[in-house]
Amino acid sequence: MAAPVIHWFRRDLRLTDNLALDAAARTGAPVIPVFIFDPAILRGRYFGVPRLAWLIKTLAALDARLRRQGARLLIRQGSPRRVLAELAAQTGAAAVYLNRDYTPYALRRDEDIKRMLNIPVYVFDDGLLHPPGAVLKPDQTPFAVFTPFKKKWLTLNKTLPVGQPGDCFIPAGGLSLPFDDLPTLAALGFDGNFKTPEAGEEAAQRRLYDFLARRIHNYQTGRDRLASDPDDDTRGGWSFLSPYFRFGLISPRQVYWAAREAYREAGTPEARRSVEQYIGELIWREFYAHILHFHPHALDGNFRPEYDVLQWRDEPNDLQAWTEGRTGYPVVDAAMRQLQHMGWMPNRARMIAASFLTKDLLINWQAGERFFMQWLIDGDPAQNNGGWQWTAGTGTDAQPYFRVFNPVSQSQKFDPDGAYIRRWLPELRGVPLPFIHAPWTMDSPPRDYPPPIADHAFARERALAAFGAARQNQGDAS
Numbered sequence: 070m071a072a073p074v075i076h077w078f079r080r081d082l083r084l085t086d087n088l089a090l091d092a093a094a095r096t097g098a099p100v101i102p103v104f105i106f107d108p109a110i111l112r113g114r115y116f117g118v119p120r121l122a123w124l125i126k127t128l129a130a131l132d133a134r135l136r137r138q139g140a141r142l143l144i145r146q147g148s149p150r151r152v153l154a155e156l157a158a159q160t161g162a163a164a165v166y167l168n169r170d171y172t173p174y175a176l177r178r179d180e181d182i183k184r185m186l187n188i189p190v191y192v193f194d195d196g197l198l199h200p201p202g203a204v205l206k207p208d209q210t211p212f213a214v215f216t217p218f219k220k221k222w223l224t225l226n227k228t229l230p231v232g233q234p235g236d237c238f239i240p241a242g243g244l245s246l247p248f249d250d251l252p253t254l255a256a257l258g259f260d261g262n263f264k265t266p267e268a269g270e271e272a273a274q275r276r277l278y279d280f281l282a283r284r285i286h287n288y289q290t291g292r293d294r295l296a297s298d299p300d301d302d303t304r305g306g307w308s309f310l311s312p313y314f315r316f317g318l319i320s321p322r323q324v325y326w327a328a329r330e331a332y333r334e335a336g337t338p339e340a341r342r343s344v345e346q347y348i349g350e351l352i353w354r355e356f357y358a359h360i361l362h363f364h365p366h367a368l369d370g371n372f373r374p375e376y377d378v379l380q381w382r383d384e385p386n387d388l389q390a391w392t393e394g395r396t397g398y399p400v401v402d403a404a405m406r407q408l409q410h411m412g413w414m415p416n417r418a419r420m421i422a423a424s425f426l427t428k429d430l431l432i433n434w435q436a437g438e439r440f441f442m443q444w445l446i447d448g449d450p451a452q453n454n455g456g457w458q459w460t461a462g463t464g465t466d467a468q469p470y471f472r473v474f475n476p477v478s479q480s481q482k483f484d485p486d487g488a489y490i491r492r493w494l495p496e497l498r499g500v501p502l503p504f505i506h507a508p509w510t511m512d513s514p515p516r517d518y519p520p521p522i523a524d525h526a527f528a529r530e531r532a533l534a535a536f537g538a539a540r541q542n543q544g545d546a547s
C-alpha cells in the first residue's frame with residue numbers, strides 16, 4: 070500500500086474546495102487529516118476563549134464529516150514541529166500538505182517546519198483569491214492603498230472552486246493510530262459557556278445560500294442597519310460569513326463566484342451595486358491580509374509611524390466603562406454588550422464602538438484591538454488590526470484623522486427605531502423613541518443607566534487637536 074500523506078488542517082476546516090486537501094487526495098494515498106492545538110497560539114496575545122469554543126465546535130463538525138467517509142480527524146496537542154515529526158515517523162508518511170496561513174507567526178512556523186521535516190511539505194494558496202505578491206503595482210511593489218488595490222484585484226483572473234460542495238472524497242487508510250478525543254475548553258485549561266453559531270461546512274453553505282437568496286441584492290443599505298432579525302441575531306443585511314471564513318469553513322472562491330452569479334441575476338441597478346459592494350468587502354478582506362503580510366510592523370503599532378507621537382489618554386476607568394458597555398452612549402454600549410454575548414458584531418457596530426474608544430475617549434486603538442481579539446469568534450489579526458487602524462485613522466488611508474463618528478447621529482441613522490439598543494440594553498427598553506439615542510436628555514433618565522462619560526462635541530475637538538498635533542510634529546520633523 071502507498072505510504073500515507075498528512076493533511077495538516079489549520080484555517081481550512083472543510084473538505085469542499087480545499088486546495089491542499091484536494092491535492093493530497095489526488096495522490097491516491099491514504100490521507101491522514103490532523104489538527105494540532107498549538108500552545109503558542111493558546112497562550113498568544115491574540116487568543117480568545119469564545120473563538121476557541123467556536124473552533125472546538127467546528128472541529129467536531131469536521132470530524133463528523135470525515136467519519137461519514139470512513140475517516141477520522143486526528144487531534145493532537147503540542148508544538149506542531151514535534152507533533153508532525155512524530156506523526157511522520159509513526160506512519161511513514163510521504164509528505165505533508167497544507168494551506169498557507171499568511172500571519173507572521175504562521176509563516177515563521179511553517180518555514181521552520183519545512184526545514185525540519187525530512188519529507189516534502191507542499192504548501193497551497195487557498196485562503197485568499199489572490200495571495201500576497203499576486204496583486205502588485207506596475208513597478209511590482211505591493212499596494213498600500215485600498216482603491217488601486219481593488220482595481221487591480223478585479224482585473225486578475227480568478228480560479229474556479231475545485232469540485233462541488235460535498236463531493237470531496239478523502240481516501241482513508243487502515244492506519245492504527247491513537248485517536249485522542251476532541252478536548253473540551255476545560256481540558257485545554259479554559260472555562261466559559263459560549264453560545265456559538267451552527268458549525269460545519271454545510272452550515273456555512275446554508276448561510277451563503279440564504280444570504281444570496283434573500284439579502285445580497287439589498288446589501289448596500291441592509292449591511293449598515295444595526296437591528297437584526299428579532300428571532301435570530303445572526304441574520305441581518307449582512308452575510309454572517311466571517312466566523313466561517315475565520316476557520317475556512319467556506320472557500321473565498323466559492324463565495325466570490327456565487328456573488329458573480331448573483332450579479333448576473335440582479336434585476337435593478339441598486340441590486341447590482343449591492344453585489345458590487347459585497348464583492349468590495351471580500352476585497353477588503355484580501356487587502357488587509359496583504360497589508361499585514363507586507364507590513365508586519367502594523368501588528369505592533371501604527372501603520373503610519375507619524376502617529377507614534379500621538380498623545381493617547383491613559384484612562385483605565387474610561388476603558389473599563391467601554392469594555393463593560395457602560396459609556397452612557399446607548400449605541401456604543403449595545404455594540405459592546407452584543408460583542409460579549411455573541412462574540413460578533415456587524416461592521417457598523419464595530420466602527421461605532423472603535424471610533425468611540427479612539428476618538429471620543431482618545432484611548433489607544435491597541436487596547437480596543439486586544440479586547441476585540443479576546444471576544445470575537447471571527448477575530449483575525451489582519452482583519453481586526455486593519456479595522457482598528459482604519460477607524461483610528463492610523464492605517465492605510467491618506468487623510469482619515471478627521472473621521473470622528475458622532476455616536477448619536479450614527480445611532481439615529483442606523484438604528485432609527487432603537488430596536489438594536491433595546492435588544493442589547495434591557496435597562497433602556499422602556500425609554501421612548503425620541504430619547505433612546507440620548508437618554509440623558511430625558512427629564513428623568515433611567516436610574517440604572519449611566520450618564521455619558523464624555524461630551525462628544527468637546528471630545529471631537531480634543532481628538533482633532535491630538536491628531537493634528539501628531540501630524541504637525543511629523544511635518545516639523547521632516
Ligand SMILES: Cc1cc2nc3c(=O)[nH]c(=O)nc-3n(C[C@H](O)[C@H](O)[C@H](O)COP(=O)(O)OP(=O)(O)OC[C@H]3O[C@@H](n4cnc5c(N)ncnc54)[C@H](O)[C@@H]3O)c2cc1C
Pocket residue numbers: 292307308309310311312314350351353354357414415416417419420423441445447448449450452453454456457460
Ligand atoms: C474595528 C473593526 C474590527 C474588525 N475585526 C474583524 C475581525 O477580527 N475579523 C473579521 O473577519 N472582520 C473584522 N472586521 C471587519 C468586518 O466588520 C467583519 O468582517 C464583518 O462585520 C463580518 O460580518 P459579515 O460576515 O456578515 O460581513 P459581510 O458584510 O457579509 O461581508 C462579507 C465578508 O467580507 C469581509 N468583510 C466585510 N467587511 C469587511 C471589512 N470592513 N474589512 C475586512 N473584511 C470585511 C468579511 O470576510 C465578511 O465575512 C472588523 C472591522 C472593524 C471596523
